Amino acid sequence: AQRVTQPEKLLSVFKGAPVELKCNYSYSGSPELFWYVQYSRQRLQLLLRHISRESIKGFTADLNKGETSFHLKKPFAQEEDSAMYYCALLHGSSNTGKLIFGQGTTLQVKP
């Protein structure tokens, strides 16, 4: 079965410290993975997708098929990065577009 695991409910760091939000997935096929972010009182929005290999707001995420991971990283956290982060895997079944979400990690960046 396809599954996404985010082992940390809460990650608390100080401003300027490096951040790594962990995401592991379970899928036998070729995965398509995303990170979504939800700032306080706002809707979920796409942060980045592994296919694009982009860096958004200083965040990057590399797909590691050997470790089945897609960890989100930022070298220097900012207070405005405080939010809920969700890792998501595109469901492999035919053209439903369904996403499987992890449990979410709350990132708290302290001043």
Added chain:
Amino acid sequence: NAGVTQTPKFRVLKTGQSMTLLCAQDMNHEYMYWYRQDPGMGLRLIHYSVGEGTTAKGEVPDGYNVSRLKKQNFLLGLESAAPSQTSVYFCASRPHSGTSGSHNEQFFGPGTRLTVL
């Protein structure tokens, strides 16, 4: 261009009452989804639709029904609300897989906070 909108924003129900949540999108998207968000559980898919007139069950469909009579609207119904349905409900939409530039991204509404007493 309003994107994805949800009505209402907040609602309090008593056990056994019924209600309908409305999701509307103005992006001409084919696919629409209803999720619930609960602490420690992430987002779980309730029902989804891959086109007007079609719906399918997601991961947690029990106690909910949906309808997609118009392409732009996706309704989520609770026939007899239970306290276990207290949650934040999110609607999302996305274009068909073959749409140029779609990149499989889902676009989310602002959410509906529902409390069942």
